[in-house]
Amino acid sequence: MPELPEAETIVRGLRPAITGRRIERVEVPKPDVLREGRRSFSAKVRGRTIGSVERRAKNVLIVLDRGRRIAVNLGMTGQLLPFPRPPRGRRRPTHPAVRFRFDDGSLLVFNDTRRFGTVECLDPEEWSEREARFGPEPLDPAYAPSQLAAALGTSRARIRSWLLDQRRIAGIGNIYAAEALFLSGIHPERPARSIDLEEATRLHGSIRMVLEDAIDEGGTTIRDYRNAIGGEGGYAR
DNA sequence: AGTCGCTCCTGCTCGC
DNA sequence: TGCGAGCAGGAGCGAC
Known part of the structure; x- marks a missing residue:
């Protein structure tokens, strides 16, 4: 179950892989992970460039230009897998739910076996509303x-x-x-x-x-969790 | 305000 | 070897 450390590990792995990429195409093989229709989701996201990758609580935030962000809740089995080029054979994700294709031919796949995860595109106001519902970050130095x-x-x-x-x-x-x-x-x-x-x-x-x-340790190794690079985490339990 | 029970979903384990 | 039942579990919801 991805929690804060797993989300943080994913963010760190994703950052160098997708920052600066422009989203050319979006495919949504499993629309039920979205909170809106795939049409409107794609329309909001297509053509946008990734400015940064951040984390809040257990969520991975892909911050786009114009202040929008893609908020990914990994649920229980969600993975965000970057690929320099479309994967073939065994490397192909088993349960792709959303695929982002970038201008340089690379791609990011949200893979989620049980589909408890969600992928949303939020405007700045929607995000600040959402953000306010989370409690303090335990690793924030100001959290006493x-x-x-x-x-x-x-x-x-x-x-x-x-x-x-x-x-x-x-x-x-x-x-x-x-x-x-x-x-x-x-x-x-x-x-x-x-x-x-x-x-x-x-x-x-x-x-x-x-x-x-x-x-x-790069996140826990629990069931089907994999970190952003696709390797197993080392914090066995 | 807090807790319970339910829902979402699929891979896995267990018993036969 | 196969099959069905039961379970796991983050988060949101309505009911109490």
């Missing part, structure tokens, strides 16, 4: 232990569910929530507001540690 402690204090939810709620803290899923709680010696069923400042500080440290370690 006291901030986590204060937020936990207002909630009766179980700490595990609390960590999974993207509105409260961004980018954490099942695996890293379990890992961080285990490392901090906090039982997952405890009410968030029962966690004191000392424990919250420990948890803050554990969250950062598991996320950073996983990024250093």
Whole structure:
């Protein structure tokens, strides 16, 4: 399940591969991953140039000129696979959902076996609205232990569910929530507001540690996850 | 406000 | 060897 570290790894791999490319053509073999018709999606995206690749929470953002961006939620099995030229034989993605073809003959394929992932093209206003719904980025240097402690204090939810709620803290899923709680010696069923400042500080440290370690390892190896280069991640679990 | 149950989907494991 | 049932699981939704 791609979480923050996997999304970050994908972003870093994608950045040199697709930045500056112009999208010539879009093919959508699996339109249900879009949140709109394939016609209108293609129309928004075609002819645009990729300015940068970024991440927010578990989402990969392909920022286009004119402020639009393609927001990719990887869901459970989503992959973003760049190819310098159309792949042949075994190299072909098994479940292509969206294909972006670029001006230099290279392409980017959103491959998603179970199609829990989504691909959307958002205008600047749509994005800022969406963006505001996400909680703080745990790796943001400005995100302090006291901030986590204060937020936990207002909630009766179980700490595990609390960590999974993207509105409260961004980018954490099942695996890293379990890992961080285990490392901090906090039982997952405890009410968030029962966690004191000392424990919250420990948890803050554990969250950062598991996320950073996983990024250093290039993402986890879980089921059919592959990083942007198509190799397996090294953070086995 | 929080939790539960459901939905989306397909590959995998298990039992027979 | 084959087959069906059950399960996994991020996120959004309606119901309570």
